[in-house]
Amino acid sequence: MSDTDTVEPVRSIRAPARLEYRFTAGAAQSRFLRHLVEGKILAQRCPQCGKVYVSPRGACAADGVATREEVEVADRGTVTTFCVVNVKFAQQVLTIPYVSATILLDGADIGLMHLIQEVEADQVHMGMRVEAVWSPPEERGPTLESIRYFRPTGEPDAAYESYREYV
């Protein structure tokens, strides 16, 4: 047993770690998520700068103040910028290529990240007008997945100047 040269030395160990946490969405986010079940997109307006946040997080990060006033925004908007995802990685649920876009919903002052479908990836472009495709009401839950994706509305593109501040 003392002859260490006869077998390969140990070079690595396995150290799996599994920890079970809970994730809390917080008050503002929870109200937003629950409204999705009803097909509504709830935003919050900052009392200082007046900007409309969606998804709301209960605070205006620029001012560091709580946002309490709730406003509803449209479920359609403008693609301000996007990425065509063509890379495979662990825990990915979508088939590639898919388009992940920043969408400025009408009435909001900040973009929301979501998927663009019902259009070829190479046809998606900045300024494209899109609308939400909701899951059937019985399948909706308090999650952004209640919006299955966004799809082109066919409206003319928004002018670059109308959204360039929001990418």
Add this chain to the structure above:
Amino acid sequence: MAETCAVVGIGQTKYSATRGDVSIPGLLREAASRALEDAGCGWTDIDAVVIGKAPDMFEGVVMPELYLADALGAVGKPMMRVHTAGSVGGSTALVAASLVQAGIHRRVLTVAFEKQSESEAMWALSRPLPFAPPTLAGAGGYFAPLIRAYIRRSNAPDHVGIMVGVKDRENALRNPYAHLHIEDISFEMVAESAMLWDPIRYLETCPSSDGACAMVVADEAAGDRSPHPPAWIHGTAMRSEPTMFAGRDAVNPRAGRDCVADLYRQGGITDPRRQIDMAEIYVPFSWYEPMWMENLGFAADGEGWKMTDDGSTSFQGDLPINPSGGVLSSNPIGASGMIRFAEAALQVRGQAGEHQVDGARLALGHAYGGGSQFFAMWLVGAEKP
């Protein structure tokens, strides 16, 4: 005002996808021992240790300073651990410098590292959280839309990103520590590599590396006596802004502009393009070179890509950017920022070997992190400020 201080020792590991020959402490020691040797000092000459790395989840070691205290000779000394996302390597160096600038310590050892091979880095960055849409696609998925917006704003031609991908890999061939040594790198090779996160191609992205970088930061007296030329610190600055707020410009963030303005004020820089000899900039995706050229005031808005296009940022250019090969050639995330800071210092010390820029006397080290919201920078020079 703050005390004068200098970098008197620098050490790096060889960067690679998996440093299977060492433990985590072994990896840090490789860099730290080289830094001490360069500084001509021993473990007992060090007053305090500051370490930095990106999320603990990469290695699954919570607050690793606790376990690493022994290996870094910190027992009985003050030891701190910094975490500011991707900018952490830079911030860590700034905290170390701050301890000397405050007049509290004479010599501080600072080390930043990542041993990403212990886990799958992409997992830690892209783990889906409850209630979110399944759009998460890693760092590339976050930055690609910003790059697209930059291209739209500046009307930059597509080949600029490819040029950076080629240039930084060519530079890496002169740096023995670099992870990627692609001997036959060419424009065609980058152009034809897979489009991963359109508009980002595979060879326009950084690798995932294991590695560590260390520095010894010392006060003026120790700098004066250091066995090798010191890099004197002419300015240090950090700025942060929130990730998401209405009207935020994430393409050309104000935090970066404010940070560099503070740095230039400290260093007496009025014409950065002319006064600064080279820079090591945090460029994890090729397009970030032209983007940061504008953010850092080296080019006017919308003109950054022209510096890449006309060769100004090449090794032979008038403002060489990332002669080490940059983040595109070596990316141990938590260390990547410190490598920028250390490489800038190496250049003004005249110790960059084959990738030494002729006549580099004043250099900028830059790091950023989060959603382009955390910035850390320093300005180092061959002469005392």
Add this chain to the structure above:
Amino acid sequence: MRDVAVVSFAQLPNVRSEDKRNEVEMLMPVISEAIEGSGIPRKEIGFTVSGSCDYLVGAPFSFVTGLDAVGAWPPIQESHVEMDGAWALYEAWVRLQHGDLDSALVYSFGKSSLGPLRDIMVLQLDPYCVAPLWPDSISVAALQARAWLESGHEESEMAEVAARSRRDAKANPMAQLSEERDPATLLEEPYLVSPLRRHDCPPLSDGAAAMILAAGDLAREVCERPAWISGLDHRIEAHGLGVRDLTTSPSTALAGRHAGGTDVEVAELHAPFTHQEPILREALELGPQVTVNPSGGALAANAMMVAGLTRIGEAARRIIDGSATRSLGHATSGPCLQQNLVCVMEAR
């Protein structure tokens, strides 16, 4: 060194589970309270630094969203340590020594309710030879407790610490556990992990705290009785439990000597387990005349990453409110008091 003082401190009430609020929603009111308490306009604060731990939340970069509570616009000079907020305070104090900035915001947050804290803390331990066995944090503390007991102490001393802490906590509205218990009856309870009983261990807490530091004239201007930091130091020991004498705390003693921790009237010691309080007391050479943990200490409220900063905040509060002229705040990190920080404050 430049004169720097704690001029304002705020904390959330510690609770078992802060279910209704996420980190930003928790931090906003406490940061605002600290800033308003200082009277310094938010946008004029020179430096901001926070302390937190991703593993408590179970998500990387958890401090990033914390920044949303600050109002970091226009951009601010800001940093973060993945450590207890007490080390964020240290970084801020160092930064103020440069002389170009006069004030700093320090904050920290921690929610123990989100994950299995006893197991999370295992990942602090030697990742090769110890963590793979999963010795939970209470078991590790129990090893130290027995070593301390067998160096010449009694379990009744531990029960006395527990009873006094929870009794003192009755006067602290921010505490989570407060009760009147007879030490003798505490000893009749079963062991949790012998020799530790439940009352020897800290509660699981969610909390957040924020503090404002100011230098020189600014401190005098905004605060009637600033808690001037007369000494601040921290030290670390070897990591391995089997290489240390667990019955003493040499790093606390060293930090205490460097910080000048003598002649204090009040000491807030970050001792999450009962046996650790006398170990720290001895290391800092605190005599019987020193009031220890009048807030109830970490045995009454122990929000991770917050409890250390809170000790300094509580010690500062006693200078600011005039009930003490010299006080000491202490913070610890790592298994069995591996790393320790001492902050000595005084009225002038």
Add this chain to the structure above:
Amino acid sequence: MADTDVLVAPNILEYPYTRTVGPVLGRFMTGLRDGRIEGIRASDGRVLVPPAEYDPVTSESLDQFVEVGQAGVVTTWAWVTEPRPPHPLERPFAWALIRLDGADTALLHVVDAGDESKMATRMRVRVRWRDHRVGEIQDIACFVPEEGQ
């Protein structure tokens, strides 16, 4: 909607870490796989078990290995009545710091003593090896009280 309706969801953090061990820990792990416990000699002559890669006093690299005994004394211990899921044993057991014969520092491991009354500081315990060993600290299944006590 009531304010109390805050959404909560499970969030499982699970990573299969692989740790490369380097030469010093690698030799220790190799020894365990082969049923042998090796420490390392520090600059002050002490034998450290488990071995440190770097000297705790001088910080210099260490490489002088010393085989130590497979039995030793308990220097402190804690009794677990209700084992937690990740714990090495499913029945009540002791965590212990154990100084092996020939070593100057103590190793953290578990003692399968059956009952708390069988545990005492300074008691002697002996390694019980796992049947199938792969080169990791769990190759020591546990320690057991040495016979004849």
